[in-house]
Amino acid sequence: AQHGVxxxxxxxxxxxxxxxxxxxxxxxxxxxxxxxxxxxxxGISALIRPLIEALESLAFIIRLARRIRRDxxxxxxxxxxxxxxxxxxxxxxxxxxxxxxxIITEHTLRAxxxxxKRQFFNRVLAPLASAVVAVSxxxxxxxKAAWALEARHxxxxxxxxxxxxxxxxxxxxxxxxxxxxQPFNLASVGRLVAVKRHDLLLEALHLCRARGK
Numbered sequence: 156a157q158h159g160v161x162x163x164x165x166x167x168x169x170x171x172x173x174x175x176x177x178x179x180x181x182x183x184x185x186x187x188x189x190x191x192x193x194x195x196x197x198g199i200s201a202l203i204r205p206l207i208e209a210l211e212s213l214a215f216i217i218r219l220a221r222r223i224r225r226d227x228x229x230x231x232x233x234x235x236x237x238x239x240x241x242x243x244x245x246x247x248x249x250x251x252x253x254x255x256x257x258i259i260t261e262h263t264l265r266a267x268x269x270x271x272k273r274q275f276f277n278r279v280l281a282p283l284a285s286a287v288v289a290v291s292x293x294x295x296x297x298x299k300a301a302w303a304l305e306a307r308h309x310x311x312x313x314x315x316x317x318x319x320x321x322x323x324x325x326x327x328x329x330x331x332x333x334x335x336x337q338p339f340n341l342a343s344v345g346r347l348v349a350v351k352r353h354d355l356l357l358e359a360l361h362l363c364r365a366r367g368k
Contacts, residue, residue, distance in 0.1 A: 162182050162183075163182065163183040163184075163185060163226070164177055164182055164183070164184050164185070165185045165186075165187040165219075165222060166184065166185070166186050166187060166188070167187050167188060167189045167215065168188075168189070168190075169188065170186070185222070187215075187218060187219065187222065189211055189212070189215040190211060191211055191214060192207050192210070192211060193207050193208055193211060212240075212241065215241060216241050216244045216245045216248065217245075217248065219241060219242075219245035220244075220245040220246075220248035220249040221249070223245060223246060223249040223250075223255070224249045224250070228246075228249075228255060229255060229256075230255060230256045230257075230258065231245075231246045231255060231256070231257045231258070232257075232258040232259075232260065233257070233258070233259050233260065234259075234260045234262070235260075235261065235262070235263070236269075236273050236276075236277070239259045239277075239280075239284070240276055240280065242257060242259075243257050243259075243280045243283040243284060244280070244283070246283070247283055254283075256285040256286075257283060257284050257285055258284070258285060258286050258287075258288060259284045259286070259287045259288065260287075260288045260289075260290070261287060261288070261289050261290070261294050261298055262289075262290040262294065262314070263294070263350060264293070264294060264297055264350055265350075269301055274301050274302075277301065277302045278301075278302050278303055281302050281303070281304055281308075284308065285308070286308055286309070286310060287302075287304060287308060287309050287310070288310055288311075288312050289309065289310070289311050289312075290311070290312065290313055290314045291311065291313060291314075292311055295309055295311045341360070343356055
């Protein structure tokens, strides 16, 4: 929005902590709640909850398709399974004849695999995706096998961090302190699960220290 590009935000999980800041910045915020019935009926029987949640997903896909048509969306980009499921169906429902490009991003591997239900839906809905972006070769190989996806629909774009600001800060620290090897504090943000590989981070830090970096 700061660069003159119109932006709007739809919220499907309630009014999050950033909603007020977005509104103050002049960004239109549209509530599009998915949990229409299951949340108010928190005490419903476990036997009928899956049915309620399935109906909620169907209603959400229909409302999302209406929003896609209303906002004249040209390209739809999603992240991970749930958004990819709703997004692919909503995009096709919004434009059943000509369709719109749908780009799916996969950036993690689930512990224990995808599960039969997720794998089934991903395989069935694979033709509705124009391309799948994986953030690593390992994830790309998993998606290709699990989804029975053709290689031409799969692209690898590694996660990237612009290191230039940090290099500048390091140079400034070296100049002001006179010693580039002064201790520094590092914060790692991520779930404490094996797939996040915090162990590799600690190993990398150990190697950096051993090499005098």
